[in-house]
Amino acid sequence: MTTAVKRIGVLTSGGDAPGMNAAVRAVVRTAAGMGIECVGIRRGYHGLISGDFVTLTGNDVSHILSEGGTMLYTARCEEFLTVEGRKKAVSMCKLLGIEAVVAIGGDGTFRGALELSRMGVPVVGIPATIDNDVGCSNYTIGFDTACNTAIECIDKLRDTMQSHERCSVVEVMGRHAGFLALYVGIAVGATAVLIPERELDFERDVVEPIRNARLKGNTHFMIVVAEGVGSAVDIGRQIHETIGLDPRVTVLGHIQRGGTPSARDRETASRMGYAAVKSLAEGNFNTVIGTHMGDLKALPIEEALQMTKHVQMDRYEVLEAMHVR
């Protein structure tokens, strides 16, 4: 089979997400099937600069499909933000015969990949972040698993909150976006969900939902707060000061990044990894593989980075409709 590249690198960068391993596996196995040699680059762009490479065969990625985290490790790399750092990375690629790089991560990772492509190393990006905040793709690897993890934790919290007739304030991740919070909030039947995309009106968004729930006979309340809104501890304090409840605050934190990837994340990661290598093999360089209405598309990376995606605010209507008794 004739392919546009004979040796490629694969790296994971930025925040980790369950399913990154599945994507690495798909890249390595697809490449192997096409006769393309695949090199794992450790610790994101750090490894590209320092030459922290390991040759990967199909066998080397056995048993990682079901594992959370990333076998290649991930990191944030300040040096890659500098031209000097990127020059070192390009030299390393040349020295070790890496003809193209598959970069698995979020928008930051793709901005780095774009710079790399401008310096002559072809790239392709695969969106993986639990925040789902990549504009060019409806879905990002890791989101589903993180939602399920958060839901499982909140269900457990609900059991004890119900027994004690308490108010619970739970902070979930999402960086500057509210995808995770709103999705999880609907899935757990939250009393209220606070996200950064909706300017906070404490009376409307917190006090009224609790009051209405109480009037309908509820004795426990679940408030889901996206980390982008601010501290759940502050929200809890404000609830105490305004309506006298004594909320228990839980910050779910990094637990949301771990765990065995869900079926959706494994399947999406496998398809994206396959599409990324196919794109490089066909000489379709400098793209990001995104999902659009369930299908995968390779979009030019510059265009992909300019795209924006918004939380569907009509989901609030669903949330509120579930409060009717």
Ligand code: ADP
């Ligand atoms: P994510 O990929 O999850 O959005 P970050 O925003 O932390 O994560 O980006 C990951 C890494 O990508 C950064 O540590 C840096 O090495 C690289 N990067 C981000 N933005 C740029 C940029 N504008 N130019 C070059 N490299 C970048």
